[in-house]
Amino acid sequence: MKQTELNLTTLENWLWDAACEIRGATDAPKYKDFILPLIFFKRLSDVYDDELAQLMTLFGNEDLAQYMIEADHKALEQNPQRKNDPRLVPIIRFYIPKEYAWNTIRHHPRDGKTLGEFVTTALREVAERNSELKGVLNVKDYNEQHQDQRVLDDEHLGALIEVISRQRLGLKDTQPDMLGRAYEYLLRKFAEGQGQSAGEFFTPIEVGQLMAKILNPIPLSTVYDPTCGAGGLLIKARMLFEETHPNQKTQAPRLYGQELNPVTFAMAKMNMFLHDYVNSKFHIGDTLRKPAFQDTDNSIKRFDYVVANPMWNQKHYKEEFYKEETKRFKFGTPPSNSADWAWVQHIYASLKPQGVAAIVLDTGAISRGSGSKSGHKERDIRKQFVEKDLIECVILLPENLFYNTTAPGIILILNRQKRREGILLINASEHFVQEKPKNVLTEAAINAVAGVYQQWETREKLSRVVSLEEIREADYNLSPSQFVQVTEAVSHRSLSEILTDLQAARLAREEADSELARVLAKLGLNGRNRL
Secondary structure, X not given: OOOOOOOHHHHHHHHHHHHHHOEOOEOHHHHHHHHXXXXXXXXXXXXXXXXXXXXXXXXXXXXXXXXXXXXXXXXXXXXXXXXXXXOOOOOOOOXXXXXXXXXXXXXXXXXXXXXXXXXXXXXXXXXXXXXXXXXXXOOOOOOOEXXXXXXXXXXXXXXXXXXXXXXXXXXXXXXXXXXXXXXXXXXXXXXXXXXXXXXXXXXXHHHHHHHXXXXXXXXXXXXXXXXXXXXXXXXXXXXXXXXXXXXOHHHOOEXXXXXXXXXXXXXXXXXXXXXXXXXXXXXXXXXXXXXXXXXXXXXXOOEEXXXXXXXXXXXXXXXHHHHOOOOOOOOOOOOXXXXXXXXXXXXXHOEEXXXXXXXXXXXXXXXXXXXXXXXXXXXXXXXXXXXXXOEEEEEEOOOOOOOOOOOOOEEEEEEOOOOOOOEXXXXXXXXXEEOOOOEEEOHHHHHHHHHXXXXXXXXXXXXXXXXXXXXXXXXXXXXXXXXXXXXXXXXXXXXXXXXHHHHHHHHHHHHHHHHHHHHHHXXXXXXXXXX
16 A cells, blocks of 8 residues: 655644643643654654664665664764765664664553653653754653642653654655644644743744745855744745755755754754754854854854844843953944844844845834934944945834734844845835734735845835935934835814815805895795795
8 A cells, every 4th residue: 555645734733633632731831842852753763663674675684774773873973073974874864772762652551650751761862872862852851740740640641642653754654844844833833822932932934934035045055043943934944945946955055043942942953853954053052142153263153144033122131241242242232121233233243244134123123212312222233234234124014923922023134245225114014914813924915025125126005215314314213114104194184274164164155045045035935935
């Protein structure tokens, strides 16, 4: 019987069934942390079984195949430099010992006490034997307790394992991009249920698609996200490249990311593996305080493109911190109550001379301080970026797109090698459809915004190219809403005009009444016996 690949709808429904299995067993913000590593491990284990079967055919029996796998994997782990040699391809992706394979987990005794402990041990042992999985598989304790109670008891954990076991995720069962898209669907569903905490790791898919279209990465380029969350913005950039360059997948952009939260970092790594983006590089840590990607001279590593949605208005950094590193924050010291322009400066420093960046920020980042008679740190930094002609475009998004706020947000486009005069301001605030629980940027809006950007076009009720002189007159307020009107203008008449018109109408009415009275008199009629 021919094996058929799983389609996206089947995968999405199955993954959501798995999530629903433990809803109520733990808080919504936590259950993704239990589910996602198991889904990822199921894929690793099924792929390993497929690779073992292929090698059994090659070598003639299972014992010899297992011996060759273990020998090759041991040599690779002892000499990590082999991973960078394209001539030396490992015979398996990841090594899964038989005692910790998925089927072993599934058939572990269900005595109500030891399943969580065994699952935790299995994932940690597999991570220990595969260096690339450290910090990815071993981040969750499935025996975790809170106030002497299991967060996820063995009954719910066993039920979750059974749901995940319904679908096989091997090499012939589903393509990596299909499984990756289903995984992103699950991240979105978690975000919808988590409210404020979701914005830390997930940017709406359609916003990522718009940013990718704006950047439109070229072959053999690099894309970096200093606040990568679950990696969605990076993945959208690469997926767009693969769609527009179907015969150049070997020249697809390489992806780089850094993430502060260990669990979210693990989700990003899983996301990359599930999309089969194995040549991506990720680090964990605070990017502003300790940027992980550096060149040999300890300078900030530079990339062709940067995508980012940093946490808006962060208050974690004091002004003294910025003053200690004037090379990176050379445009000015951001205020301690908002790190927005610290992120913009870090991203600018991370761009190659021809680099372009797309950054999601709070709308206040482009207007705060404008019109103030006294000095304002953000306005003064913004002024420098404008005067050095580094800001290419600002896109105002609709309200209620993001999962951690109803505020609209903007996309700021930096270009270190601008070839066009002025700044393109795009007002997409009305281009959405209402869905539950959030609004959604329409596909037509994505295409329209990308179109006016690529054509550098002023379009009625959508975009306008604004001169630097106009920006100066507006005191460096870059808000598209003050330059691009998206609704019909409402005109208001003065009170004196209204009173004059009312007086004219009263006189006209009196004249008409007098004329009517004269006509009636000639007819011998008066007001009481009119027809």
